[in-house]
Amino acid sequence: xxxVTQTPKFRVLKTGQSMTLLCAQDMNHEYMYWYRQDPGMGLxxxxxxxxxxxxxxxxxxxxxxxxxLKKQNFLLGLESAAPSQTSVYFCASSPDSRNQPQHFGDGTxxxxx
Amino acid sequence: xxxxTQAQTEISVVEKEDVTLDCVYETRDTTYYLFWxxxxxxxxLVFLIRRxxxxxxxxxxxRYSWNFQKSTSSFNFTITASQVVDSAVYFCALSDPMDTGRxxxxxxxxxxxxxxx
Numbered sequence: 001x002x003x004v005t006q007t008p009k010f011r012v013l014k015t016g017q018s019m020t021l022l023c024a025q026d027m028n029h030e031y032m033y034w035y036r037q038d039p040g041m042g043l044x045x046x047x048x049x050x051x052x053x054x055x056x057x058x059x060x061x062x063x064x065x066x067x068x069l070k071k072q073n074f075l076l077g078l079e080s081a082a083p084s085q086t087s088v089y090f091c092a093s094s095p096d097s098r099n100q101p102q103h104f105g106d107g108t109x110x111x112x113x
Numbered sequence: 114x115x116x117x118t119q120a121q122t123e124i125s126v127v128e129k130e131d132v133t134l135d136c137v138y139e140t141r142d143t144t145y146y147l148f149w150x151x152x153x154x155x156x157x158l159v160f161l162i163r164r165x166x167x168x169x170x171x172x173x174x175x176r177y178s179w180n181f182q183k184s185t186s187s188f189n190f191t192i193t194a195s196q197v198v199d200s201a202v203y204f205c206a207l208s209d210p211m212d213t214g215r216x217x218x219x220x221x222x223x224x225x226x227x228x229x230x
Contacts, residue, residue, distance in 0.1 A: 042223050107156050
């Protein structure tokens with residue numbers, strides 16, 4: 001029962017470095033999401049995808065890019081990391097039904113120095 | 114505007130006390146879904162309950178109960194006889210409006226519950 005798997009779990013970057021966070025789900029879900037969690041602010045939507053080959057911006061997309069080349073994978077990229085992107089990143093997936101809960105990965109804790 | 118407000122930032126209780134976590138929401142949709150998630154100290158998000166807007170029956174699951182009141186746009190969560198293992202951050206969330214097509218969630222800022230032994 002893997003569900004949603006995020007890689008890596010922790011990472012420290014220097015300002016200006018780039019990296020990619022990987023999210024993989026094995027539930028054949030259509031919808032996938034990237035959120036960031038900051039203290040006192042709950043989770044905010046960065047980007048999302050409604051199916052393979054599609055991506056769209058959420059509420060806080062600046063500084064991030066995404067790709068969904070395969071249905072099971074959703075990648076989040078930081079091209080030039082900034083300290084403001086220090087956060088915990090959660091990937092989620094859900095089936096094509098509005099009343100179903102989202103399934104979350106365990107999160108990636110990212111620190112930008 | 115789509116919004117979820119959890120006004121209680123942090124609550125501290127002693128074990129076996131009852132505690133209620135408040136959630137107030139705003140949405141333009143007439144049909145919508147509300148969720149509660151638990152985030153224990155280990156950091157993962159655990160789904161607790163889903164409630165749709167056309168079902169106002171309260172729900173009870175063991176020591177947990179939820180009170181949905183559409184008239185006051187509230188979806189409160191009560192833990193009866195709290196235990197140390199209930200210590201966590203609890204998030205209330207609201208489904209996106211139907212016309213966005215996103216099916217993402219709008220989260221409240223969370224309530225940190227500390228249960229002291």
